[in-house]
Amino acid sequence: METNATPVSATSVGLRYGLLTGLISVIISFGLFAASMEQSPLRFVTFLVLIVGIVLAMRHFKEHNYGFMSFGQGLGIGTMISAVVGALSAVFTYVYLNIIDTDAVGRMMEKARADMEAKGGLSDEQIDQGMAMAGKFMNGPMMVVIVLVTSIITGVLLSLIISAFVKHSKPEFE
Template sequence: MNEQTVSPGSVGVRYGIITGFVSIIYSLILYMTGLHLNKGLSYLGTVIPIVGIIMAYLYYKKENGGFMSYGQGLGTGTILAAVSGVLSGTFTYIYLKFIDGNILEQIRNASIEEMENKGMSDEQIEQAASMTEKFTTPEMMLIMGVVGAVLLGFILSLLIAAVMKRNRPEFE
């Protein structure tokens, strides 16, 4: 039985939607509780795409006789990351643009406070703050969110697919 029952694209889209919605719920919880500035919790959000990719690979292998090549894994994970990134990036854009724009101000203020704690001069802080201002708009958060999600997903997929791949034997 050499027939594939699912493709990297179909599994990537399916699990990308699931992963995207889990990421949205996680972000919403952080925004609503005011914990979005907690770096540890923000980094903890990276667990979501890792779990999403692993679940997608397990499903892919289950549906394909236990086999998944490295390329199939890489493709599945990258598609998953792109779909998830577009969904969560769009949510972030809508949330910051139309629901709670104060979050952007909180991010900027936290950034300035962090620079002050590092002992940066007023001139350095002013320069860095103007740069931060340019990157903390809903539009930039959308673009950087999608690009960041795809890059992170690609890197995670490179690693996870290397571990989870199981090539079909040449001769059956």
């Protein structure tokens, strides 16, 4: 592994790769929203983009820090990336659903209702209650918070796993 003589900080790598990963995720999300495929299995492509972004960022950090990265540094990089991706995704989702395509929330709510009715076992009153609760989370600042928190939690969990494999700590007695 070739190393660079200029070490980089975990924060700078996390921010750089967070912005790149976030922009790619937003572009993919825009495509899914525009095609009315926001609830298709393709939405998990952004999850794969996050994984690739975290792995590439950790490899970049190691490459520029003489081949070393501690578990904590890897966790910090992944958490920073997921926070930036979450913030970009939350802002994009809010702007898209409240300004660009205000009918998207209605489509998602209709699909959720149809899924609940098809599943069976719920009365109309229970479905109405569920839809009322979902409506509170689909509008406004609560949606932004949910997108951000979900992204950070997912990123931390992924970073724990990825860091365990990518880390290469400095020897203690050198």
